[in-house]
Amino acid sequence: MLRATKDIKLPTTITGSLPRPTWYTENLGVRSFMDAMVNSEFREQYVDTVAIYLHEQALAGLDIVTDGDAHFDNDVGGQSWTAYPTRHMSGFNHADPRPTPAGKGGLLFPPGHILHDYLEARVMPSIVGPVGRGSLQYAAMWKTVQRMTKRPVKFGTIGPELVAFAVADHHYRNVKDRILAISDALNEELHELADAGCQAIQFEEPQIHLLAVRNIVDDVINPAFSVEVFNRTVRGLRAKTEVWCHTCWGNPSQQRMFPRVQSYKSALAMINKVDADVVTFESCSAGGMDLEAFGKEIADKKIAIGVIDHHTLQVERPEEIADHIRRALKYIPAERLVLSSDCGMGREGMSRRHAFYKMVALVQGTNIVRRELGLPEAECLAADPRYSLVVQAP
Numbered sequence: 001m002l003r004a005t006k007d008i009k010l011p012t013t014i015t016g017s018l019p020r021p022t023w024y025t026e027n028l029g030v031r032s033f034m035d036a037m038v039n040s041e042f043r044e045q046y047v048d049t050v051a052i053y054l055h056e057q058a059l060a061g062l063d064i065v066t067d068g069d070a071h072f073d074n075d076v077g078g079q080s081w082t083a084y085p086t087r088h089m090s091g092f093n094h095a096d097p098r099p100t101p102a103g104k105g106g107l108l109f110p111p112g113h114i115l116h117d118y119l120e121a122r123v124m125p126s127i128v129g130p131v132g133r134g135s136l137q138y139a140a141m142w143k144t145v146q147r148m149t150k151r152p153v154k155f156g157t158i159g160p161e162l163v164a165f166a167v168a169d170h171h172y173r174n175v176k177d178r179i180l181a182i183s184d185a186l187n188e189e190l191h192e193l194a195d196a197g198c199q200a201i202q203f204e205e206p207q208i209h210l211l212a213v214r215n216i217v218d219d220v221i222n223p224a225f226s227v228e229v230f231n232r233t234v235r236g237l238r239a240k241t242e243v244w245c246h247t248c249w250g251n252p253s254q255q256r257m258f259p260r261v262q263s264y265k266s267a268l269a270m271i272n273k274v275d276a277d278v279v280t281f282e283s284c285s286a287g288g289m290d291l292e293a294f295g296k297e298i299a300d301k302k303i304a305i306g307v308i309d310h311h312t313l314q315v316e317r318p319e320e321i322a323d324h325i326r327r328a329l330k331y332i333p334a335e336r337l338v339l340s341s342d343c344g345m346g347r348e349g350m351s352r353r354h355a356f357y358k359m360v361a362l363v364q365g366t367n368i369v370r371r372e373l374g375l376p377e378a379e380c381l382a383a384d385p386r387y388s389l390v391v392q393a394p
């Protein structure tokens, strides 16, 4: 059900994460969010961080905002995105985190590669019993953020596959059972979030396209199963809220996981089967090479394309973003097009200013096209010339 993007033409948003303020030194660890919020130091730092994230997104003029993934810990390469469920769901031994065994088919990065650190940072609680929601507390987090803004707050979560791949398991018979158990627990959690009023829930990283391009032949872990997992995890949610499917090519430490830019083409027919209202694609870093295919293969759903690149510090110019949007509009009608970042900008290393000006450029570029189409523009206070301090020559 369209909620967050309903009635907005060319809505703008970001994937989720934003760079952490240096003074935000508190971390959750295995504490629950609500338990940590009892502590005045955590509460002040968390609430101030979210307030700044929301303020900067409003200054840029984004239509749909996020909490910047402020509940994640300051882990190497943004590993907390994966580790959060393992530290908070039930069925895991939170007291004894262990290194994740390297699985077959996993991407391997040798010592000397920056992502080798990321692999070493996969030290997570193991599964020792039936998995349940535990203290994920997504609804409490979302409420804490939504009460600070009138713009819809999109809430994102990692999906069950990557959590299942990242942990040792002493309970389930096989990886499929493990994935399905995590899927069911997440589904319960996401229903509570939707019932609380969240207008956009984003499932991050279904493995459909990642499995398709790697041609891994496996009776269990394959693109069709990945679609099944997505649809099981979000079942019933679209009757209540807007469901987003975030597809990307990986983003630990803001790194590409593949040596070359990948095309989504071989996976689009499968991606079209996900039970979602909006599907997101990286497009900026790929130079928009799949735009025509997105328009052809993704029927009925809204299509969010990334028009700013989270890998680079070069801030895109509004004119190049407008060009990208015009190219997209040749294949995707304005009613179905959403503008976003390729992926999150807060996984490691980007400064807050870079992220801020990328969001400002995103809205300015979209405004150029809105103007051409006679659509209402978003207010972008950050780009208002009346408040410039630069002294003009006489």
Ligand SMILES: [Zn+2]
Pocket (backbone or CB within 6 Å): 015, 246, 247, 248, 249, 250, 251, 342, 343, 344
């Ligand atoms: Zn991503």
